[in-house]
Amino acid sequence: MPPTATAQPARFAAADAAARIAAASRRTQQPQSRDDLVSLSMGEPDFDTPEAVTEAARAALSAGRTHYSPLLGEPALREALAEKLTGLAGTPVGAADILVTQGGTAGLAASILGIVNPGDKVVIPDPTYSLYADLVSMAGGTVVPVPLASDLHWDLDRLAHALSDARLFVFCNPSNPTGIVHSHDELAVLAELLDGTSTIVLSDEAYADLNYSGRPFTSALSVDGLRERTVYCQTFSKSYAMTGWRVGYLSGPTDLVHAAARIHNTFNGSLNTVAQDAALAAVQSCEADVARMRTAYEERREIMSRTLSGIPGLTPSAPEGAFYQFPRYELDLPSADVVTALRAHGVAVRPGSEFGACGEGHLRLSYAANPQQITEGLRRLAQGLADLA
Numbered sequence: 001m002p003p004t005a006t007a008q009p010a011r012f013a014a015a016d017a018a019a020r021i022a023a024a025s026r027r028t029q030q031p032q033s034r035d036d037l038v039s040l041s042m043g044e045p046d047f048d049t050p051e052a053v054t055e056a057a058r059a060a061l062s063a064g065r066t067h068y069s070p071l072l073g074e075p076a077l078r079e080a081l082a083e084k085l086t087g088l089a090g091t092p093v094g095a096a097d098i099l100v101t102q103g104g105t106a107g108l109a110a111s112i113l114g115i116v117n118p119g120d121k122v123v124i125p126d127p128t129y130s131l132y133a134d135l136v137s138m139a140g141g142t143v144v145p146v147p148l149a150s151d152l153h154w155d156l157d158r159l160a161h162a163l164s165d166a167r168l169f170v171f172c173n174p175s176n177p178t179g180i181v182h183s184h185d186e187l188a189v190l191a192e193l194l195d196g197t198s199t200i201v202l203s204d205e206a207y208a209d210l211n212y213s214g215r216p217f218t219s220a221l222s223v224d225g226l227r228e229r230t231v232y233c234q235t236f237s238k239s240y241a242m243t244g245w246r247v248g249y250l251s252g253p254t255d256l257v258h259a260a261a262r263i264h265n266t267f268n269g270s271l272n273t274v275a276q277d278a279a280l281a282a283v284q285s286c287e288a289d290v291a292r293m294r295t296a297y298e299e300r301r302e303i304m305s306r307t308l309s310g311i312p313g314l315t316p317s318a319p320e321g322a323f324y325q326f327p328r329y330e331l332d333l334p335s336a337d338v339v340t341a342l343r344a345h346g347v348a349v350r351p352g353s354e355f356g357a358c359g360e361g362h363l364r365l366s367y368a369a370n371p372q373q374i375t376e377g378l379r380r381l382a383q384g385l386a387d388l389a
């Protein structure tokens with residue numbers, strides 16, 4: 001007689017890297033969007049990609065540019081980016097030190113996996129963009145979050161202490177989720193703190209074009225003492241409303257660019273040729289589009305900040321860049337619960353805790369949405385908070 005017991009389905013354990021990310025990750029999966037929901041949760045421009053970019057993509061397709069691209073990226077795009085970074089850094093950046101990546105995400109992944117060994121200490125601000133900690137966990141590194149000061153800028157004393165023996169410091173400027181823009185002076189202090197150390201800096205400048213501070217934006221590449229140790233990560237997603245095209249790039253010390261290229265080639269292979277031709281059009285001919293969108297975001301920032309300051313129980317932040325507000329609320333409730341309750345009132349926002357333990361007590365609101373959505377979303381938010389109180 002065959003055995004009657006039904007066999008248990010086999011269980012397949014995932015690799016430790018996946019388990020480490022799952023254990024460390026603060027990223028929350030956004031529930032399915034609904035038609036009746038106003039979303040202030042996405043870090044996604046609501047503008048169409050500029051016409052010159054889509055036109056370049058159509059031309060690339062018509063010309064049959066549908067084959068493998070070189071692994072480091074299209075030479076013409078890398079030349080144009082090298083020229084742009086030379087202007088930014090104030091010293092020559094060669095095309096040999098540019099790697100075109102699958103969006104900013106893959107550039108950050110390739111950098112971190114190319115730098116961090118198991119057990120290495122990696123310092124990040126708290127709160128900050130949640131991908132960094134996940135990538136460090138994937139690499140087996142140890143994340144050391146450093147609480148921000150109450151004005152959401154770096155707490156330099158705490159940073160000085162945390163940076164001793166750090167392999168890497170990762171930050172974004174302008175910051176997601178706070179909207180803070182780090183000034184030249186802050187970056188110069190960071191350079192001083194790192195003087196004489198072998199700590200590497202990863203400067204994610206995804207929102208560099210969205211700066212409303214009234215000061216010129218300072219790239220880490222332009223700061224003496226940082227330039228030599230900085231891996232610079234950039235994306236076309238935000239400045240050019242190209243989130244779906246998946247094009248980014250990085251540059252930095254030659255050895256680190258080679259290491260990142262090795263990881264990127266292994267993980268991603270070369271980038272879609274059509275998207276790279278489109279990106280070249282963006283760099284070469286879309287400055288006016290970038291300026292137009294920046295002006296619109298600045299107006300939306302005003303609408304959002306003004307409205308938020310009239311909502312009882314909320315203290316708006318003072319964002320100078322990107323397209324995020326990071327208000328603090330007074331309720332004695334975790335931000336994830338506040339977000340769930342607000343969804344029931346028809347508005348989607350992100351919990352501050354997603355960006356670090358010190359983000360708790362905050363919400364992240366995006367003003368990449370259009371003004372009508374912002375106004376209606378904040379009306380619902382005010383109602384939701386009043387009900388919770």
Ligand SMILES: Cc1ncc(COP(=O)(O)O)c(C=O)c1O
Nearest residue numbers: 043103104105172176206235237
């Ligand atoms: C600070 C920061 N860096 C990088 C990215 C990733 O951008 P990409 O769409 O190019 O992967 C984002 C996306 O939200 C971001 O906020």
